[in-house]
Each structure stands twice: as C-alpha cells, then as structure tokens.
Amino acid sequence: MRLSQSLIPTIKEVPSEAQIASHRLMLRAGLVRQTAAGIYAWLPAGLRVLNNIADIVREEQDAAGAQEVLMPTIQPATLWQESGRYEDYGKEMLRIKDRHERDLLFGPTNEEMITDLYRQSVKSYKELPQAAYQIQWKFRDEVRPRFGVMRGREFLMKDAYSFALDYAGAVIIYRRMMLAYMRTFQRLGVKAIPMVADTGPIGGDLSHEFIILAPTGESQVFYDAAFEDVDYGAGNFDIDKSEDLERFFGIMTGNYAATDEKHDLDAWGKVAEDRRREGRGIEVGHIFYFGTKYSAAMNFSVTGPDGQKLFPEMGSYGIGVSRMVGALIEASHDEAGIIWPDSVAPFKVGILNLKQGDAVTDAMAEDVYGKLRKVALYDDRSERAGVKFADADLMGHPWQIIIGPRGAANGMVELKRRATGEREELTVEAALAKIGLIAN
Amino acid sequence: MRLSQSLIPTIKEVPSEAQIASHRLMLRAGLVRQTAAGIYAWLPAGLRVLNNIADIVREEQDAAGAQEVLMPTIQPATLWQESGRYEDYGKEMLRIKDRHERDLLFGPTNEEMITDLYRQSVKSYKELPQAAYQIQWKFRDEVRPRFGVMRGREFLMKDAYSFALDYAGAVIIYRRMMLAYMRTFQRLGVKAIPMVADTGPIGGDLSHEFIILAPTGESQVFYDAAFEDVDYGAGNFDIDKSEDLERFFGIMTGNYAATDEKHDLDAWGKVAEDRRREGRGIEVGHIFYFGTKYSAAMNFSVTGPDGQKLFPEMGSYGIGVSRMVGALIEASHDEAGIIWPDSVAPFKVGILNLKQGDAVTDAMAEDVYGKLRKVALYDDRSERAGVKFADADLMGHPWQIIIGPRGAANGMVELKRRATGEREELTVEAALAKIGLIAN
Numbered sequence: 001m002r003l004s005q006s007l008i009p010t011i012k013e014v015p016s017e018a019q020i021a022s023h024r025l026m027l028r029a030g031l032v033r034q035t036a037a038g039i040y041a042w043l044p045a046g047l048r049v050l051n052n053i054a055d056i057v058r059e060e061q062d063a064a065g066a067q068e069v070l071m072p073t074i075q076p077a078t079l080w081q082e083s084g085r086y087e088d089y090g091k092e093m094l095r096i097k098d099r100h101e102r103d104l105l106f107g108p109t110n111e112e113m114i115t116d117l118y119r120q121s122v123k124s125y126k127e128l129p130q131a132a133y134q135i136q137w138k139f140r141d142e143v144r145p146r147f148g149v150m151r152g153r154e155f156l157m158k159d160a161y162s163f164a165l166d167y168a169g170a171v172i173i174y175r176r177m178m179l180a181y182m183r184t185f186q187r188l189g190v191k192a193i194p195m196v197a198d199t200g201p202i203g204g205d206l207s208h209e210f211i212i213l214a215p216t217g218e219s220q221v222f223y224d225a226a227f228e229d230v231d232y233g234a235g236n237f238d239i240d241k242s243e244d245l246e247r248f249f250g251i252m253t254g255n256y257a258a259t260d261e262k263h264d265l266d267a268w269g270k271v272a273e274d275r276r277r278e279g280r281g282i283e284v285g286h287i288f289y290f291g292t293k294y295s296a297a298m299n300f301s302v303t304g305p306d307g308q309k310l311f312p313e314m315g316s317y318g319i320g321v322s323r324m325v326g327a328l329i330e331a332s333h334d335e336a337g338i339i340w341p342d343s344v345a346p347f348k349v350g351i352l353n354l355k356q357g358d359a360v361t362d363a364m365a366e367d368v369y370g371k372l373r374k375v376a377l378y379d380d381r382s383e384r385a386g387v388k389f390a391d392a393d394l395m396g397h398p399w400q401i402i403i404g405p406r407g408a409a410n411g412m413v414e415l416k417r418r419a420t421g422e423r424e425e426l427t428v429e430a431a432l433a434k435i436g437l438i439a440n
Numbered sequence: 441m442r443l444s445q446s447l448i449p450t451i452k453e454v455p456s457e458a459q460i461a462s463h464r465l466m467l468r469a470g471l472v473r474q475t476a477a478g479i480y481a482w483l484p485a486g487l488r489v490l491n492n493i494a495d496i497v498r499e500e501q502d503a504a505g506a507q508e509v510l511m512p513t514i515q516p517a518t519l520w521q522e523s524g525r526y527e528d529y530g531k532e533m534l535r536i537k538d539r540h541e542r543d544l545l546f547g548p549t550n551e552e553m554i555t556d557l558y559r560q561s562v563k564s565y566k567e568l569p570q571a572a573y574q575i576q577w578k579f580r581d582e583v584r585p586r587f588g589v590m591r592g593r594e595f596l597m598k599d600a601y602s603f604a605l606d607y608a609g610a611v612i613i614y615r616r617m618m619l620a621y622m623r624t625f626q627r628l629g630v631k632a633i634p635m636v637a638d639t640g641p642i643g644g645d646l647s648h649e650f651i652i653l654a655p656t657g658e659s660q661v662f663y664d665a666a667f668e669d670v671d672y673g674a675g676n677f678d679i680d681k682s683e684d685l686e687r688f689f690g691i692m693t694g695n696y697a698a699t700d701e702k703h704d705l706d707a708w709g710k711v712a713e714d715r716r717r718e719g720r721g722i723e724v725g726h727i728f729y730f731g732t733k734y735s736a737a738m739n740f741s742v743t744g745p746d747g748q749k750l751f752p753e754m755g756s757y758g759i760g761v762s763r764m765v766g767a768l769i770e771a772s773h774d775e776a777g778i779i780w781p782d783s784v785a786p787f788k789v790g791i792l793n794l795k796q797g798d799a800v801t802d803a804m805a806e807d808v809y810g811k812l813r814k815v816a817l818y819d820d821r822s823e824r825a826g827v828k829f830a831d832a833d834l835m836g837h838p839w840q841i842i843i844g845p846r847g848a849a850n851g852m853v854e855l856k857r858r859a860t861g862e863r864e865e866l867t868v869e870a871a872l873a874k875i876g877l878i879a880n
Contacts, residue, residue: 004565004566004567005568005569005570006507006570007507007509007557007558007561007562007570007572009560009561009562030561033557033560033561035511035512035515035516035519035553035556035557036512036514036515036542036544037542038511039514040508040512041510041511041512041553041557042506042511043509043557044508044509044572047509050510054700063630065445065447065845067441067484068484068487069447069481069482069483069484070481070482070490071481071482072475072476072477072479072481072577072594073546073577073594074476074479074534074546074563074579074593074594075475075476076475079475091539093536094514094536095535096536098534098581098593099531099581099583102476104476105547106513106514106536106546113475113481116475117447117473117475117481117483118447120449120473121447121449121470121473122447122449125605126444126822127444127445128444128445129445130445130447130772132484136510137513137577139513139514141538141539143539154512154513154514155537266456290519292565296457325729382566416726429880
C-alpha cells in the first residue's frame with residue numbers, strides 16, 4: 001500500500017487515555033481507533049495483523065481436526081434459559097429486545113448454541129467425536145473497559161467446542177487442542193505456558209489457561225524451564241496419535257507452572273534452582289473440559305452402540321484473537337515502537353523514500369514497490385526523512401528498505417532489520433534476497 | 441472432510457417453513473440452520489461458500505484500489521444523531537442500551553462511522569482520494585424475516601465508502617466500483633445487470649442496483665442484450681484508466697435495463713426486437729454517489745491546495761455477501777439440488793464410497809481422499825448408494841467421484857459432472873486430470 005493514500009494515521013503524541021504500551025502503540029501506529037468505550041474499528045494495518053493471527057489459529061484448528069463454522073453474534077435468550085446461564089451472566093451480557101420485544105443477546109460465548117446445533121442434527125454415536133470452531137466477534141459489557149483491545153467490549157475470539165462419546169474420547173480432544181494451542185503460540189512468535197486454571201462460569205473440572213510471557217504482563221508467573229525446551233512441532237508429536245498426545249500432556253502437566261495467585265512455595269522449592277523461571281504474563285487462551293454439563297442440561301443425547309442414550313462429553317477452547325494483537329505488542333516492542341514477529345506483521349517491509357519528488361529516488365522506490373506490492377507499505381508521503389524513520393520504527397515492519405538520493409544514484413538501498421537495528425547497504429536484488437522475497 | 445464426522449446435516453424432507461428454492465436447498469443441504477427468526481448459523485459447508493464469495497469480492501475490491509478495514513458491529517447512537525439518521529431509520533434499527541444506559545445500535549450500514557474515522561485522521565487534500573471497504577455482519581430488524589438468508593436480520597455485507605476531492609474524482613471511483621462489481625459477479629458465475637435506482641435512506645443523486653438473473657427471482661427485469669456481450673476482463677478495460685472507465689460506464693448506462701417497477705414501454709420499444717431480453721432477477725448489490733451529504737452534516741473537511749476548506753464527495757457501495765449465497769442457488773439449481781459454480785463450491789469434489797466397509801472400495805476411496813483432502817467431501821457414511829447419490833446431487837459438488845466395488849477391483853472410478861449429468865468411467869489419475877487437480 002501507499003501510505004499517502006491509506007487510512008494508517010500514525011501519531012507522534014502519546015495518547016493520554018492509554019495506560020499500557022500496547023494500547024499506546026496501537027493508537028500511535030494507526031492500527032485501531034476507538035469508536036465507543038471498549039469498542040474499536042480496525043484500520044488497514046491493524047486488520048492485517050488481526051487476519052494474520054486468525055489465519056494461523058485457523059490452520060492449527062484445522063490440523064487438530066476441528067471444522068470451521070460461524071454462529072451469529074445475536075442469540076435468543078431462550079437458549080441461555082435452557083442452560084440456566086441467562087441469569088448467571090449478570091450485567092456483562094449485552095441484553096437486547098427486538099421490535100417484537102423478544103429477548104436477544106450479543107453472544108459472549110457459544111456453548112448453548114453449538115449444543116443446540118448438534119442436538120438438532122447428530123443422533124448416533126457413529127457421528128462422534130467431533131469438534132467445531134469459529135472465529136467470531138463476541139461482546140462482554142465490562143464495567144470499565146480499558147487497556148485497548150486487551151480488555152475491550154467487542155472482541156474477536158476463536159472458540160471451539162468438542163463432543164465425545166466418553167471421558168477417554170474427551171481427554172484425547174482436550175490434549176490435541178492443547179498441542180494445537182502450543183503450536184499456534186509458537187508460530188505467533190511468543191513463549192506460552194499452560195497453567196491449571198479455575199473453570200469459572202463455563203463450569204467443569206479440567207481446565208488450563210495459556211499465559212504468554214511479556215515484560216509488561218498483568219500477572220507474575222513461575223514455571224519450570226522444561227516448557228522452553230519442548231519442540232512442539234510435528235516431528236516430535238503426531239497430533240493424531242494418542243500416545244504422542246499423552247507424552248505431550250505429561251510434560252505440560254508434570255512440570256511446575258503457576259501465576260502468583262496460585263503460586264505454591266513448597267512445590268516451587270522442589271524445582272531445581274537452575275530451572276526456575278519467573279516473568280510477567282498475559283492470558284491469551286483458556287481450555288475447558290466440562291463433561292455433560294450442557295449436553296445433559298439441554299438434553300442433547302445420541303444413541304450408543306447398544307441402543308442406550310448417551311450425553312456427549314464436551315469441552316470448549318478459546319483464544320482471544322483481538323486480545324492477542326495487544327499481547328504480541330506487549331511481548332515485542334521497544335522505546336521506538338512495535339517489533340512485529342515476521343509471521344503476523346501487517347507489512348513485511350516498509351519502503352522509505354527519503355526524498356519524495358526527487359526523480360531518481362522516486363524511480364527506484366516505485367520500482368522496489370512494484371516488486372513488493374503485496375507485502376510492503378510504501379512511505380511515499382512528502383515528509384522529512386526523520387518522520388519516516390520514526391514512523392517505520394513505530395509501525396514495526398520487520399524490514400525497512402531505505403532509499404535516499406545518493407544511494408539511488410549508485411543503485412544502492414539501505415536495508416534495516418527492525419528487531420536488531422542492523423543496517424547495511426545493498427543492491428535492490430541483494431536486499432530482496434536477504435529478506436527472502438526472491439531467490440538469490 | 442469426512443461426511444460421517446462433519447456437521448453437514450443433509451435432510452430428505454422439504455422443510456415446511458421454506459417458501460423459496462434457495463431456502464429449502466440451504467436447509468436440506470445442511471449449509472445453515474436458523475437460530476432465531478431471520479438469524480442463521482453457518483455450518484461447515486455453508487461457511488465455505490460464504491468465504492469463497494467473500495474472497496472473490498475482496499480480491500476485486502483490492503484490485504479497485506479500496507483498502508480493507510473492519511468496523512465494529514456495535515455503534516454509538518451519537519454518530520447517527522450527528523447525521524440525523526438515528527430517528528429516520530425507524531424500527532429496522534436494532535437499538536441497544538448498555539449497562540450504563542448508553543444508547544448503542546447494531547450497525548445496519550456504516551456511512552457515519554467511516555466518515556468519523558476519516559474525519560479524525562485525514563486533514564489534507566493530498567491524502568485523497570481514498571476508498572475503504574469491510575466485509576462485516578450487519579443487522580436490520582425486519583418485521584417479517586423470510587426467504588432464508590435472502591432476507592435475514594443478521595447478514596454479511598461488503599460495504600465500501602469513497603472520499604474524493606470533487607465530483608469528477610467521485611465519478612471515477614463510482615465507475616471503478618461498478619466495473620469491480622461486474623467482474624465480481626462474472627467470477628461468481630452469474631449474469632448481472634446494473635440498473636438506475638432510487639437512492640432511498642442513503643440519500644444522494646446517482647445510484648445503481650445490480651440484479652442477477654435467476655428463474656425464481658423476485659422481480660421481472662428487461663434489458664438490452666448488450667450487457668451480455670461485454671467482456672468485463674482486464675483485457676478490455678484497465679480499471680486504472682479513466683478513459684476505459686468512461687467507455688465502460690457508457691455501455692452500462694447507454695443500454696436499456698429496468699425492473700418492472702421502472703419499466704418504460706416507450707424506451708423498451710426502441711430496443712431492437714432481437715436484442716430484447718427479459719427474465720426474473722434478484723438484487724445483490726447497490727452503489728450510491730451522494731456528494732457531501734455526510735461529510736457536510738458531520739463536518740468532515742480537508743484543506744485544499746489553496747488552503748480552502750473542502751467537504752469530500754462521498755459514495756458507498758454494497759454487496760450482500762450472505763444474500764448472494766441464496767441468490768446463486770436461485771440462479772443455479774435443479775430438481776435434485778444445488779449446482780454450484782466451480783468458483784464458490786464448498787467442495788470441488790464429492791467422493792462417494794458406494795460400499796463402505798468393503799476393503800477394496802474403502803482402500804481406493806481413502807486413496808482418492810488422501811489426494812483431494814482440501815477440496816473434497818468424502819461420503820464415508822454407512823448409507824445405501826441411493827442415499828449417497830441423492831445427497832451428492834443435493835449438495836451440488838461440481839464433480840463426483842463415484843467408487844463402487846466392481847470399478848475399484850479394476851482400478852476404475854466413475855466421474856460425474858453435476859451441471860450436465862455426464863458420467864464416464866476412468867482411472868483415478870484420468871479423473872483427477874479431467875477435474876484439473878493434477879497435470880495430465
């Protein structure tokens with residue numbers, strides 16, 4: 001994209017309403033704008049990050065055997081009355097009356113609706129196990145929304161639901177999802193630690209939350225270095241083999257990990273001193289096994305092999321996709337701005353034309369942009385070089401191709417790696433080869 | 441996907457609540473399920489169609505120079521009070537109060553919000569023209585929602601908005617969008633005719649709606665055969681050249697086209713008899729130029745080249761993405777079921793195992809499925825052959841690979857083309873080559 005004709009409004013001033021780094025940087029880098037308390041519009045650069053994250057989440061859900069569906073945002077209250085959660089949810093649920101005075105709500109989660117969809121169609125044990133997921137906007141009417149997209153009211157979440165015939169089958173899906181999560185976070189370029197968690201309003205008796213490490217995280221976390229040593233890739237664990245899943249789950253649950261709320265000094269003392277790790281963390285995912293809580297309450301049963309009636313054993317699995325945008329920035333930024341992991345960067349490359357209007361510089365910049373149209377943001381504004389340098393660092397493109405009149409006259413560009421600050425002078429071809437965008 | 445473990449619940453009975461073919465077929469083929477009046481959940485096969493359509497729409501919007509954004513579904517009432525539309529919209533607007541009793545609404549369209557986003561950030565004529573689009577869920581609280589997704593309450597729409605410095609600039613974007621629309625519909629496999637339209641609640645003085653032809657369409661349409669003769673491709677029109685856009689627009693507006701509401705018998709009489717075409721049509725898109733209606737009302741101005749204050753000239757451009765799923769089915773089905781155009785089919789191929797449990801048949805079917813995992817639905821249910829034939833025709837896969845025990849023993853499959861009913865016996869390799877999934 002050409003920055004001059006894009007809705008990517010970078011700002012120099014630090015927005016006074018933003019208390020944490022990711023919120024400040026998302027506003028300053030022009031990723032989002034707030035349209036009401038805790039509700040954000042995603043501008044082109046922000047949406048690209050959101051979509052890149054969603055694509056990685058989607059690929060790993062597909063690989064874990066879940067099928068994608070899309071449930072509506074607006075749900076009838078009757079479904080929630082069936083499960084008994086309509087009253088429980090309190091004021092966080094956005095309640096709505098339509099023109100016929102029927103009670104609706106903006107879904108904060110979808111256990112009831114997915115159970116209803118399966119109840120309508122799945123009648124036999126032969127059709128299970130199954131898992132389904134969606135990536136859809138949810139609403140929770142927080143009293144005091146804050147921290148930008150980290151605690152917004154309208155937020156994008158991947159929520160998956162599983163239906164198995166028995167406990168053993170449910171556990172296999174639970175472990176498979178946990179492995180899919182670790183792979184997802186690894187691909188997003190962050191360290192994640194799964195921790196035993198309370199089940200809260202979802203209910204159930206087996207639950208883990210996933211905390212990613214970020215210096216500005218919301219809680220203190222303590223964990224065994226074992227989590228950092230694991231290779232979560234397909235070479236080490238076959239996600240379709242239950243023995244691999246068991247070995248994986250053994251590592252995830254056999255090593256110490258806790259947030260400060262649940263920190264147990266006795267157990268921590270037993271971890272070898274050189275393997276103790278401590279840091280700040282942000283919760284970005286949560287998985288639950290809750291048995292027949294919803295299937296029984298909503299009377300979803302299937303016929304078993306001997307004709308008996310079985311209530312499927314269920315689980316649900318969430319990742320905060322919009323929250324993850326903020327969390328990634330908390331995990332990866334410096335004084336100058338965002339440092340995007342390559343896998344999610346809105347633009348892999350920023351092209352900086354240091355002398356817009358100079359024929360030679362313009363020609364070279366246009367030529368480079370022509371080659372990188374899909375992955376580059378071309379700063380073609382008539383701004384000073386200093387402004388372009390600052391904005392490129394702020395926006396956090398993994399690579400910058402800097403084109404000035406002197407270099408251009410000699411056929412050279414400067415290539416900068418945002419994460420390290422390393423710069424070198426190269427021909428255009430060598431720069432593209434180094435970035436990995438053309439063969440050498 | 442394996443049909444036995446998927447939420448693709450085909451049904452044999454004709455649902456009594458569905459009055460039109462697309463609604464019946466979408467329910468019968470397991471594409472969607474209604475979760476409240478006029479509100480649908482998209483099951484895996486339906487979601488694939490929806491995403492395929494959205495991808496084509498997105499590519500053509502990108503090619504037309506529009507940038508993708510994503511605005512929230514929930515909007516503050518204050519924005520609509522600024523434009524004066526808050527009261528105008530009446531009961532079709534879903535009005536909501538949050539826990540602090542603030543007035544919100546589920547957006548039925550986004551002129552106000554996009555104007556506000558541009559107003560916050562764009563200050564100079566140098567940053568225009570720009571166009572932005574989103575593919576996002578909208579809500580219109582219809583009194584009597586019906587016809588399935590064709591007239592639902594929660595629906596997916598592509599809405600684009602443009603900002604230009606003057607009328608001439610606005611007209612160029614308007615024409616460019618019209619060309620992008622014709623290309624979009626062509627790629628979706630349907631014939632579309634643009635027609636002069638009223639501007640309705642959006643306001644403005646230049647507007648076209650796009651009607652696609654379908655035997656079961658909602659209105660009678662009359663048009664000159666000229667529309668069918670045009671090649672809308674890049675070879676004929678360069679979307680970035682204003683002279684090409686003018687020539688294109690001349691053809692679109694210089695030939696007769698009208699729905700029965702606006703049919704003009706005098707003008708129709710002047711169309712050469714052998715060029716008169718008549719049929720039923722469904723509205724799937726609408727574009728508007730409305731000048732400074734919103735920019736002036738909401739005080740969005742930019743500084744012009746001479747320091748003067750300019751209110752940008754705006755347009756908006758909609759395509760009903762979820763409605764299009766129904767419209768495509770209306771345009772392309774027969775007694776047996778849906779006939780998907782190749783470009784949007786949820787699965788390019790259906791694999792029918794006619795004797796599940798037979799070792800040779802299973803082995804061959806698994807082998808074929810292994811090769812086509814991403815594009816095929818494998819009917820591995822333990823159902824009779826007749827049920828599988830009927831369901832494959834119902835679901836409308838462009839191709840069926842039919843595998844029975846006799847053929848399998850000889851290394852042969854039967855390949856059926858859904859649109860023509862043509863069948864032939866082939867080796868697996870020849871079948872895949874014919875479908876175009878492997879080189880010959």
